[in-house]
Amino acid sequence: MIKIMALDVDGTITDQNRIICPEAITSIKKGIESGLQISLISGNVIPVMYGLKTFLGINAPVFGENGGIMYYNGSIEKFFDKTKPLEFLEYISSRSLATPYFTNQWRETSAAFSMDPGNEAIVSKEAEKWNLEIVNSKFTWHIMNPGQNKGYAVEILKKMFNANWDEILVVGDSDNDNAMFTLPVKKACPDNATDSLKSISDYVSPESYGYEIGDVMAKFNII
Amino acid sequence: MIKIMALDVDGTITDQNRIICPEAITSIKKGIESGLQISLISGNVIPVMYGLKTFLGINAPVFGENGGIMYYNGSIEKFFDKTKPLEFLEYISSRSLATPYFTNQWRETSAAFSMDPGNEAIVSKEAEKWNLEIVNSKFTWHIMNPGQNKGYAVEILKKMFNANWDEILVVGDSDNDNAMFTLPVKKACPDNATDSLKSISDYVSPESYGYEIGDVMAKFNII
Ligand SMILES: [Ca+2]
Ligand SMILES: [Ca+2]
Ligand SMILES: [Ca+2]
Ligand SMILES: [Ca+2]
Ligand SMILES: [Ca+2]
Numbered sequence: 073m074i075k076i077m078a079l080d081v082d083g084t085i086t087d088q089n090r091i092i093c094p095e096a097i098t099s100i101k102k103g104i105e106s107g108l109q110i111s112l113i114s115g116n117v118i119p120v121m122y123g124l125k126t127f128l129g130i131n132a133p134v135f136g137e138n139g140g141i142m143y144y145n146g147s148i149e150k151f152f153d154k155t156k157p158l159e160f161l162e163y164i165s166s167r168s169l170a171t172p173y174f175t176n177q178w179r180e181t182s183a184a185f186s187m188d189p190g191n192e193a194i195v196s197k198e199a200e201k202w203n204l205e206i207v208n209s210k211f212t213w214h215i216m217n218p219g220q221n222k223g224y225a226v227e228i229l230k231k232m233f234n235a236n237w238d239e240i241l242v243v244g245d246s247d248n249d250n251a252m253f254t255l256p257v258k259k260a261c262p263d264n265a266t267d268s269l270k271s272i273s274d275y276v277s278p279e280s281y282g283y284e285i286g287d288v289m290a291k292f293n294i295i
Numbered sequence: 296m297i298k299i300m301a302l303d304v305d306g307t308i309t310d311q312n313r314i315i316c317p318e319a320i321t322s323i324k325k326g327i328e329s330g331l332q333i334s335l336i337s338g339n340v341i342p343v344m345y346g347l348k349t350f351l352g353i354n355a356p357v358f359g360e361n362g363g364i365m366y367y368n369g370s371i372e373k374f375f376d377k378t379k380p381l382e383f384l385e386y387i388s389s390r391s392l393a394t395p396y397f398t399n400q401w402r403e404t405s406a407a408f409s410m411d412p413g414n415e416a417i418v419s420k421e422a423e424k425w426n427l428e429i430v431n432s433k434f435t436w437h438i439m440n441p442g443q444n445k446g447y448a449v450e451i452l453k454k455m456f457n458a459n460w461d462e463i464l465v466v467g468d469s470d471n472d473n474a475m476f477t478l479p480v481k482k483a484c485p486d487n488a489t490d491s492l493k494s495i496s497d498y499v500s501p502e503s504y505g506y507e508i509g510d511v512m513a514k515f516n517i518i
Binding site: 086089090091092094095097098101116117119120122123124126127128129146147148174175178 | 347
């Protein structure tokens with residue numbers, strides 16, 4: 073029986089233009105009314121996650137910066153630090169390899185940037201030397217600390233709600249969701265997910281871009 | 296012909312639990328597809344407004360802190376300053392009359408707090424002495440600079456899009472929308488609006504909590 077449903081945001085409850093799927097709002101409400109704890113785990117910044125929690129009626133903690141930071145009940149908890157990511161960003165920016173992203177003013181545990189695709193190899197190599205990871209969210213690149221990923225957030229939810237692995241269902245669409253999908257949890261994805269994520273999912277919904285939330289809930293006997 | 300539609304958020308596109316009305320998302324999309332510029336003007340903080348702009352597909356600038364700050368095209372513009380509001384907040388907090396609100400970490404032009412209703416009279420009087428205004432958004436109290444209100448934001452939109460007053464339609468539900476509703480613009484409200492706002496509206500929709508957006512658009516020949 074599923075106790076916790078952890079959802080990626082972009083491409084999982086939003087469409088290809090990043091607009092929230094209206095039916096996902098309805099499904100989330102039904103899932104919560106049936107007793108489910110629903111969380112959101114995204115690469116986005118924590119004030120945006122606080123807004124989404126409020127406006128989608130999310131009941132569990134929400135996580136930003138790919139699991140680096142959590143908002144719950146009026147409190148923010150940071151699990152990682154942005155000092156080294158910012159130093160690295162300064163380094164690659166000063167060499168004209170990257171441009172800082174404006175949401176960095178609201179980032180607390182990571183740094184975001186854009187770069188020309190031609191610089192990807194050299195920046196990846198430098199990140200490795202610094203023992204940092206760079207992750208592409210499709211909208212920006214993110215500089216993450218080692219161990220900072222969505223799987224870390226799922227483990228926090230597991231402890232917080234005293235759940236077993238098989239009582240947790242994760243839903244995502246792209247490769248930055250791998251860290252959740254490699255845990256021994258139930259895994260589902262929309263039809264718009266990457267082939268690699270589909271290949272490790274317990275269930276691939278025929279629906280896409282948020283329409284699959286209700287379908288997945290039905291599949292796992294939540295609603 | 297309506298060129299610009301400026302929407303309040305809470306109680307206007309959300310329900311009594313602050314959840315986004317799914318049908319409002321659909322109506323906003325239709326309005327924009329028909330050529331409308333849609334803005335959001337709220338007391339909320341600018342990163343939340345940035346998130347709402349993204350996830351609702353809003354095309355015009357969005358305003359936070361009751362018109363004190365704007366986000367558009369990756370840039371933030373502040374029209375007011377938080378120095379004096381924060382000094383006042385420190386003053387009333389040190390006298391145990393108020394408690395700062397956690398979203399202040401993301402406020403740039405105002406300060407938010409909660410207080411016991413019994414302290415309202417004394418805090419209002421002190422604010423007047425400081426030449427500041429306190430506004431109740433239903434969720435928190437806000438300390439605003441003189442002239443900082445939603446009407447200020449509407450005037451910015453008017454200049455930005457080179458619109459006439461009668462090409463602007465504002466929609467809100469409560470008394471912090473008065474500053475928009477006292478401008479010579481078209482005014483509409485949901486059925487859940489306050490009686491005082493209804494009394495100065497051009498159109499009171501029979502629908503509530505976001506369901507009225509499509510109805511209002513039809514009424515003003517937008518869709
Ligand atoms: Ca995603
Ligand atoms: Ca994401
Ligand atoms: Ca397919
Ligand atoms: Ca309102
Ligand atoms: Ca009524």
